[in-house]
Amino acid sequence: MLKEITITVNGQQHTLEVEPRLLLVHMIREVLNLTGTHIGCDTSSCGACTILLDGKSIKSCTVLAVQANGKSITTIEGVAQDNQLSPLQEGFKENHGLHCGFCTPGMILRATELLAQNPNPTEEEIRWGIAGNLCRCTGYNNIVKAIQYAGAKIRGEELPSTEPEFV
Amino acid sequence: MIPQSFQYESPGSLAEAISMLQQYGEDAKILSGGHSLIPMMKLRFATPEYLIDINNIPGLSYIREENGTLKIGGLTREAELEHSDLLKQHFPIFADVTKLIADPQVRNMGTIGGNLAHGDAANDHPAVMMALHATVVATGPEGEREIPIDEFFYGFYMTALQHGDILTEIRIPMPPPGTGSAYHKMERKVGDYATAGVAVQITIGDNGVVTAAGIGLTNVNPVPLRAARSEQALIGKPLTEATINEAALYASEDCNPSSDLRGSEEYKRSIVATLVKRMIHQAVNRANNS
Numbered sequence: 001m002l003k004e005i006t007i008t009v010n011g012q013q014h015t016l017e018v019e020p021r022l023l024l025v026h027m028i029r030e031v032l033n034l035t036g037t038h039i040g041c042d043t044s045s046c047g048a049c050t051i052l053l054d055g056k057s058i059k060s061c062t063v064l065a066v067q068a069n070g071k072s073i074t075t076i077e078g079v080a081q082d083n084q085l086s087p088l089q090e091g092f093k094e095n096h097g098l099h100c101g102f103c104t105p106g107m108i109l110r111a112t113e114l115l116a117q118n119p120n121p122t123e124e125e126i127r128w129g130i131a132g133n134l135c136r137c138t139g140y141n142n143i144v145k146a147i148q149y150a151g152a153k154i155r156g157e158e159l160p161s162t163e164p165e166f167v
Numbered sequence: 168m169i170p171q172s173f174q175y176e177s178p179g180s181l182a183e184a185i186s187m188l189q190q191y192g193e194d195a196k197i198l199s200g201g202h203s204l205i206p207m208m209k210l211r212f213a214t215p216e217y218l219i220d221i222n223n224i225p226g227l228s229y230i231r232e233e234n235g236t237l238k239i240g241g242l243t244r245e246a247e248l249e250h251s252d253l254l255k256q257h258f259p260i261f262a263d264v265t266k267l268i269a270d271p272q273v274r275n276m277g278t279i280g281g282n283l284a285h286g287d288a289a290n291d292h293p294a295v296m297m298a299l300h301a302t303v304v305a306t307g308p309e310g311e312r313e314i315p316i317d318e319f320f321y322g323f324y325m326t327a328l329q330h331g332d333i334l335t336e337i338r339i340p341m342p343p344p345g346t347g348s349a350y351h352k353m354e355r356k357v358g359d360y361a362t363a364g365v366a367v368q369i370t371i372g373d374n375g376v377v378t379a380a381g382i383g384l385t386n387v388n389p390v391p392l393r394a395a396r397s398e399q400a401l402i403g404k405p406l407t408e409a410t411i412n413e414a415a416l417y418a419s420e421d422c423n424p425s426s427d428l429r430g431s432e433e434y435k436r437s438i439v440a441t442l443v444k445r446m447i448h449q450a451v452n453r454a455n456n457s
Binding site (some may be wrong): 059064089130131 | 168169170171172173174177198202205206208209210218220222245246266270271272273275276356357391394
C-alpha cells in the first residue's frame with residue numbers, strides 16, 4: 001500500500017507516493033534523481049549515504065522514506081549556495097580530501113553537522129566525529145585538513161596552508 | 168539491502184500504538200531508532216508484516232531528575248544522552264558508553280529504549296543499566312509496570328517485554344555522594360560490538376569502605392551479565408589492590424564468553440579481568456573528584 005509523504009529536499013517541497021519499504025537513500029537517488037548520495041554497504045557501516053534530516057546527519061540507507069514525512073533533508077546537491085562552494089566543499093578541493101569521490105558527499109554532510117555543533121574541533125574530535133564514514137582512498141589525513149580548513153573559514157580566521165606534505 | 172514489504176503505521180499516541188500492537192499481534196514490530204531492526208529487515212532476518220513507528224508519539228524522549236530518580240524516556244537518542252548536562256554531572260558513565268556505541272550518525276537515530284529492548288548481549292546499555300541498578304518501565308494494555316533490570320533479559324534477543332508492551336522509561340536511582348562510574352569496551356574498531364565490555368558504579372563511604380557496587384558485563388555471556396560475586400567482593404571492604412584483583416578474577420570466572428572472530432574464550436576472560444580493574448580505578452577516581 002502506497003503512502004503519501006511530503007518532504008522538503010534542499011529547500012524545495014515534494015509530495016510523493018512511496019512504498020513503506022522504500023529506503024530514504026533509494027527515494028533520494030531513484031525517485032528524485034539526486035545521485036550524489038551513494039550506497040557503499042548493506043550493514044549501515046560506511047556512511048556514504050549520509051544526509052541531513054532536520055539538520056542531523058543520518059545514514060539514509062537505514063531510514064525509511066516514510067519516516068521523513070513532514071521533515072526537511074539536505075543532500076550534497078543542496079550544499080553550495082548561489083554557485084558558491086560551501087566552506088567544506090572548498091576545503092576538500094583545496095586540501096585534496098578526495099580521490100575517487102565516492103565517500104565525499106556523505107563525508108561533507110557529516111562534517112557539516114560536526115562543524116555546526118563544534119565550530120573549532122580538535123584533530124581528535126574530527127576523527128571521532130567522522131568515525132561513521134569510511135574512505136578507501138585518502139587515508140583520512142587530508143580529510144581532517146579539509147575539515148580544519150572549513151572550520152577556519154567559517155570562524156573567519158586565517159586559512160591553514162594547503163601545500164601538500166611529502167613524506 | 169531490500170526489505171520485504173510491510174504495512175506502515177505512525178500512531179500519534181501511546182494508547183493508539185499499544186492498541187495497534189494488540190490488533191496486529193505477533194506480526195507487528197515497533198520501529199524506534201530503526202538501527203537494529205531495519206538492518207535485520209534489509210537482510211531479511213526480520214520480515215514483520217506491520218511496522219508501528221513510535222517516533223511521532225510526543226513525550227517519549229526526555230532526561231530528568233524526579234525525587235531522587237533519574238528518568239530517561241525510552242525514545243531518547245544516544246546523541247541526546249551524550250550531550251546531556253544532567254548526565255555529565257552525575258553519571259560520567261554515559262559519556263563513556265555513548266562515545267563507544269556505533270558512530271555519530273547511528274547515535275542521532277538509535278534510542279536507549281531500543282538498545283535495551285533488542286535484548287542483545289552485545290549491546291552496551293544493558294551492562295551499564297546493571298551497574299546503575301536501573302528499572303525498566305513497560306507500558307502495555309494494562310498500563311505501566313516496573314521491571315528490575317536483573318529480571319529483564321531472558322535469552323538471545325529475549326526480554327521480559329510482552330507483546331503489546333512498549334519500553335517507555337528507564338529509572339535509575341540518583342547516586343549518593345562519593346559515587347563514581349565508568350564504562351569501557353574493547354572493540355576492534357569504531358562501530359564494532361564489544362570483544363568484552365565492563366560497566367562499574369561504586370560508592371565509597373567516609374571511612375574508605377565500599378558501601379555499594381554495581382558491575383555489568385557486555386558480550387561475554389548469552390545474556391547481559393551482572394558480576395554479582397565481584398560486587399560482593401567489594402561491598403563492606405576497604406578498596407585495596409587485593410579486593411580489586413578478587414573482583415576481577417570472579418568476573419572473569421563467572422562470565423561465559425564464546426570463541427569467535429573477536430577472540431578465544433580465554434582471551435575474552437582476560438580482557439574482562441583487565442577491564443574490571445581499570446573501570447574500578449576509573450570509577451573510584453571520579454568518586455574522589457566528585
